[in-house]
Amino acid sequence: xNWDAWIPxxxxxxxxxxxxxxxxxxxxxxxxxxGLNLAGAILKLAxxxxxxxGVFHEHVYESRWTLxxxxxxxxxADTLSVLFVTLSTVLWLxxxxxxxxxxxxxxxxxRFFGFFSLCVSATVGxxxxxxxxxxxxxxxxxxxxxxxxVAHRGTPEAVRGAxxxxxxxxxxxxxxxxxxxxLHVLAGPTAFIEGGVLDRLTADYHLQLKMIFLLLIMGLxxxxxxxxxxxxxxxxxxxxxxxxALLHAVAVVKAGAFGIVRVVYDVYxxxxxxxxxxxxxxxxxxxVTIVYGSLKALTQDNLKKRLAYSTVSQVSYIALxxxxxxxxxxxxxxxxxxxxxxxxxxLFFTAGNYAETLGIHKISEMNGxxxxxxxxxLAFTVAALGMIGVPPVAGFVSKWYLGLGxxxxxxxxWVIPVLIASSVLNAAYFLPVLYRAWFRVPGPxxxxxxxxxxxxxxxxxxxxxxVVTAMLALAAGLFAxxxxxPLEWATLIAHRExxx
Amino acid sequence: MTDAMIGLVALPLAGALATLLxxxxxxxxxxxxxxxxxxxxxxxxxxxxxxxxxxxxxxGWSAGLGIALRADALSALLLMMTALVALAASxxxxxxxxxxxxxxxxxxxxxxxxxxxxxxxxxxxxxxxYVTLELLGLSAVALASLGGKRAxxxxxxxxxLVGLLGSMLFLSGVSLLYAGYGTLDMAQLARTVSxxxxxxxxxxxxxxxxxxxTALFPLHFWLxxxxxxxxxxxxAVLSALVVKxxxxxxxxxxxxxxxxxxTAAAANLLGVLGAGAVLWGSWHALQxxxxxxxxxxxxxxxxGYLFLFFPLLQALPPGAARELAAGGLVMLALTHGFAKAxxxxxxxxxxxxxxxxxxxxxxxxxxxxxxxxFAIALAGVALIGLPPSGAFLGxxxxxxxxxxxxxxxxxxxxxSGSLLAAAYIFRVLGHxxxxxxxxxxxxxxxxxxxxxxxxxxxxxxxxxxxxxxxxGLLEIGT
Numbered sequence: 001x002n003w004d005a006w007i008p009x010x011x012x013x014x015x016x017x018x019x020x021x022x023x024x025x026x027x028x029x030x031x032x033x034x035g036l037n038l039a040g041a042i043l044k045l046a047x048x049x050x051x052x053x054g055v056f057h058e059h060v061y062e063s064r065w066t067l068x069x070x071x072x073x074x075x076x077a078d079t080l081s082v083l084f085v086t087l088s089t090v091l092w093l094x095x096x097x098x099x100x101x102x103x104x105x106x107x108x109x110x111r112f113f114g115f116f117s118l119c120v121s122a123t124v125g126x127x128x129x130x131x132x133x134x135x136x137x138x139x140x141x142x143x144x145x146x147x148x149x150v151a152h153r154g155t156p157e158a159v160r161g162a163x164x165x166x167x168x169x170x171x172x173x174x175x176x177x178x179x180x181x182x183l184h185v186l187a188g189p190t191a192f193i194e195g196g197v198l199d200r201l202t203a204d205y206h207l208q209l210k211m212i213f214l215l216l217i218m219g220l221x222x223x224x225x226x227x228x229x230x231x232x233x234x235x236x237x238x239x240x241x242x243x244x245a246l247l248h249a250v251a252v253v254k255a256g257a258f259g260i261v262r263v264v265y266d267v268y269x270x271x272x273x274x275x276x277x278x279x280x281x282x283x284x285x286x287x288v289t290i291v292y293g294s295l296k297a298l299t300q301d302n303l304k305k306r307l308a309y310s311t312v313s314q315v316s317y318i319a320l321x322x323x324x325x326x327x328x329x330x331x332x333x334x335x336x337x338x339x340x341x342x343x344x345x346x347l348f349f350t351a352g353n354y355a356e357t358l359g360i361h362k363i364s365e366m367n368g369x370x371x372x373x374x375x376x377x378l379a380f381t382v383a384a385l386g387m388i389g390v391p392p393v394a395g396f397v398s399k400w401y402l403g404l405g406x407x408x409x410x411x412x413x414w415v416i417p418v419l420i421a422s423s424v425l426n427a428a429y430f431l432p433v434l435y436r437a438w439f440r441v442p443g444p445x446x447x448x449x450x451x452x453x454x455x456x457x458x459x460x461x462x463x464x465x466x467v468v469t470a471m472l473a474l475a476a477g478l479f480a481x482x483x484x485x486p487l488e489w490a491t492l493i494a495h496r497e498x499x500x
Numbered sequence: 501m502t503d504a505m506i507g508l509v510a511l512p513l514a515g516a517l518a519t520l521l522x523x524x525x526x527x528x529x530x531x532x533x534x535x536x537x538x539x540x541x542x543x544x545x546x547x548x549x550x551x552x553x554x555x556x557x558x559x560g561w562s563a564g565l566g567i568a569l570r571a572d573a574l575s576a577l578l579l580m581m582t583a584l585v586a587l588a589a590s591x592x593x594x595x596x597x598x599x600x601x602x603x604x605x606x607x608x609x610x611x612x613x614x615x616x617x618x619x620x621x622x623x624x625x626x627x628x629x630y631v632t633l634e635l636l637g638l639s640a641v642a643l644a645s646l647g648g649k650r651a652x653x654x655x656x657x658x659x660x661l662v663g664l665l666g667s668m669l670f671l672s673g674v675s676l677l678y679a680g681y682g683t684l685d686m687a688q689l690a691r692t693v694s695x696x697x698x699x700x701x702x703x704x705x706x707x708x709x710x711x712x713x714t715a716l717f718p719l720h721f722w723l724x725x726x727x728x729x730x731x732x733x734x735x736a737v738l739s740a741l742v743v744k745x746x747x748x749x750x751x752x753x754x755x756x757x758x759x760x761x762x763t764a765a766a767a768n769l770l771g772v773l774g775a776g777a778v779l780w781g782s783w784h785a786l787q788x789x790x791x792x793x794x795x796x797x798x799x800x801x802x803x804g805y806l807f808l809f810f811p812l813l814q815a816l817p818p819g820a821a822r823e824l825a826a827g828g829l830v831m832l833a834l835t836h837g838f839a840k841a842x843x844x845x846x847x848x849x850x851x852x853x854x855x856x857x858x859x860x861x862x863x864x865x866x867x868x869x870x871x872x873x874f875a876i877a878l879a880g881v882a883l884i885g886l887p888p889s890g891a892f893l894g895x896x897x898x899x900x901x902x903x904x905x906x907x908x909x910x911x912x913x914x915x916s917g918s919l920l921a922a923a924y925i926f927r928v929l930g931h932x933x934x935x936x937x938x939x940x941x942x943x944x945x946x947x948x949x950x951x952x953x954x955x956x957x958x959x960x961x962x963x964x965x966x967x968x969x970x971x972g973l974l975e976i977g978t
Contacts, residue, residue, distance in 0.1 A: 158933065
């Protein structure tokens with residue numbers, strides 16, 4: 001084994017091993033735990049840097065371990081996995097800092113950070129999965145690792161929310177497993193290969209392939225929160241803010257969306273999926289989800305719930321981009337994987353800040369919060385505008401490419417009204433919040449002020465993460481044409497997928 | 501490697517006698533015996549991997565007259581599992597029975613049980629199998645009644661009667677075969693047996709007896725009370741190993757000896773019973789109010805999965821796909837053994853520390869015993885069949901076989917059973933969260949928690965991630 005084969009393993013291990021050690025630490029060893037977390041996150045970042053450079057220069061990074069005859073655990077870095085790995089790694093680092101600040105003096109921190117690290121390891125593992133079998137393994141591990149995080153607070157609502165989460169995700173995991181086994185019997189080990197591998201099967205198998213596709217997408221759709229499989233997501237809001245941030249931006253929902261992208265592009269192949277007539281169904285499901293999620297978001301007064309329904313809606317842009325045949329739509333969907341992540345994590349960080357600093361949980365309590373917490377509210381504003389699609393924030397770039405892709409594909413012009421309707425709805429549920437925060441006069445007192453105003457509006461560990469991610473969201477939009485930007489990388493992926 | 505085969509039987513037998521004669525040293529002797537047996541099982545496995553199938557005739561008397569010991573991949577793997585589970589449970593038991601008056605009675609019976617298990621797995625002759633089966637049943641009943649409570653004794657008595665009925669059915673089948681073919685050596689029988697009334701009746705009788713002993717639905721009624729009222733280390737071995745011994749014999753008879761006699765309809769019947777076991781057992785595990793009952797019902801369900809393989813193996817033509825399915829079956833059986841033993845040991849810790857094992861009363865308990873809770877979680881992952889457990893690989897093969905042969909019913913049963921398993925496991929784990937403070941050390945009762953943790957990790961991690969050699973070993977035998 002040469003060094004190149006070890007790098008994907010190390011990328012996974014750099015959070016797995018610290019996580020396992022953290023389980024055995026005493027509650028009191030705060031410094032050691034923080035040190036392990038940060039060391040792991042930074043090491044992972046360095047390793048991912050090597051991967052990005054190498055994959056761009058067409059190096060092959062692959063590790064393989066046989067679990068049973070014909071069933072290999074494969075970690076393989078290609079352009080798509082590197083995109084997702086980079087996103088998870090960067091946001092993990094930021095979220096770790098945030099979580100350290102958020103959970104200061106809270107009980108059960110060893111358990112929390114242990115599972116937190118396992119969760120990231122599982123995410124990175126499924127990003128690097130080189131075949132569907134490996135993907136399924138990490139997909140299920142992700143379910144297992146996030147369950148204790150959702151239940152973390154231990155209140156009856158938390159345990160109930162976690163149980164609902166588990167019911168949905170294990171059910172979805174079972175469908176995915178059955179689909180994968182079925183495909184394995186038909187086509188042998190299904191490695192992820194750009195352009196797909198299934199078009200060699202004869203027409204006799206097409207019906208079975210359609211049914212398998214349905215199983216796979218339903219299994220993945222649970223995590224990606226495709227309507228009507230999204231019911232767990234608003235319930236999982238009981239989790240602590242860093243968990244919600246990670247769940248919505250990187251780990252769980254993204255795992256589902258990423259899986260859909262993988263299945264369409266690298267298992268079926270987008271052209272073959274189109275031939276089988278599978279893309280239209282996926283597109284319709286995504287469009288319904290986009291509109292439904294936005295409509296539900298409108299009626300929520302609880303800030304985190306509004307954000308949760310917004311996630312339901314926004315993540316489906318990725319599936320929508322996947323369903324539009326043609327490289328431009330592909331770019332729009334894939335780049336949104338990153339853009340939505342950066343913007344949504346900012347929104348959840350800021351929601352956490354309002355709750356931790358002033359006890360604000362509801363939108364109706366946010367009057368004038370911009371004066372008390374200007375930096376947090378500014379970060380919130382940038383991310384919310386990005387979600388609506390206002391240039392130059394990152395979200396604009398995604399929507400632009402999705403719309404352009406729909407026009408280019410010709411057959412998918414129905415996507416345009418969906419995009420417009422969704423943007424209007426996004427504005428309708430975000431702009432009133434911004435108006436309240438900046439222009440309304442604050443009430444006599446905040447619901448419960450935990451952290452008094454000092455030189456900083458809240459503690460530094462809570463303040464910096466959303467500010468950094470908001471700047472990233474802005475930068476991803478402003479410098480979209482720079483080399484190694486998410487957009488450029490998504491373009492590279494699309495070129496390799498379509499063999500351009 | 502014949503020394504290892506003899507050692508596997510002779511060591512625990514000598515240990516049983518020694519613990520009887522020297523009760524003061526019983527714990528040391530028993531754990532020493534456990535270690536030595538594990539080494540012997542390891543040597544046997546290694547010997548099999550390098551030399552292939554092993555055969556030894558005691559005293560040089562050839563089969564048919566004397567006692568022959570033989571080992572192939574299946575028995576070598578099961579012997580290894582038996583040795584490891586028994587060793588871990590022995591270490592656990594040394595703490596569990598510390599200072600109790602049952603201690604003196606426990607060790608000789610315990611080692612006798614191991615002797616009979618090992619002898620059963622090494623026998624190649626139906627009469628010896630009958631003898632070891634009887635011995636195994638008797639020592640298991642005696643151990644199950646050790647708790648001494650009324651419920652335990654009643655359950656043990658029922659267990660005894662069922663066991664005797666099972667043995668009698670088995671013996672009548674054996675005598676029928678002897679009358680028909682003049683030999684009881686399994687290898688010779690496999691060559692001479694032909695389809696016909698004698699073979700069918702003998703197979704039916706023997707199978708009925710064994711199904712009773714392995715508690716396949718609807719003959720499972722005796723298992724939950726017996727396994728739920730025995731002392732924890734005994735429950736672990738009963739659920740993980742003893743029922744497996746009877747299953748092992750079913751497997752031998754159906755796949756080796758009577759391979760040409762078995763019909764698809766018969767295999768389907770076993771599959772249907774297995775499906776019933778999976779659904780009925782999982783459903784009852786979900787309803788159970790006590791942890792030990794949950795674990796016992798889960799054993800009923802998990803044995804059901806093993807029987808789902810019979811119709812698949814019957815339908816698959818010899819070749820790669822069939823080998824994979826057979827490997828999956830063995831993998832599932834091994835994983836269940838480790839996982840269920842770990843689960844019962846962990847439950848025993850809860851029962852001893854808190855004085856109860858009701859699921860409702862677990863709040864706070866789980867926080868006080870984090871390592872135990874973690875062991876239950878790991879065992880649970882293996883029982884559900886989630887990755888990275890060995891059961892995941894086993895169930896994968898089960899599902900693949902069902903797709904391959906178009907027997908979709910088994911696929912539906914497996915999927916529903918797994919989801920039910922997830923429901924009953926997470927019903928327990930939901931109690932692990934809450935805001936009571938942690939003890940400062942994650943492992944609080946080392947001598948009991950480590951065995952439970954190691955067994956559970958064996959099932960949930962080691963077999964799943966490093967289990968590929970199982971298929972390789974099974975290939976050597978064919």
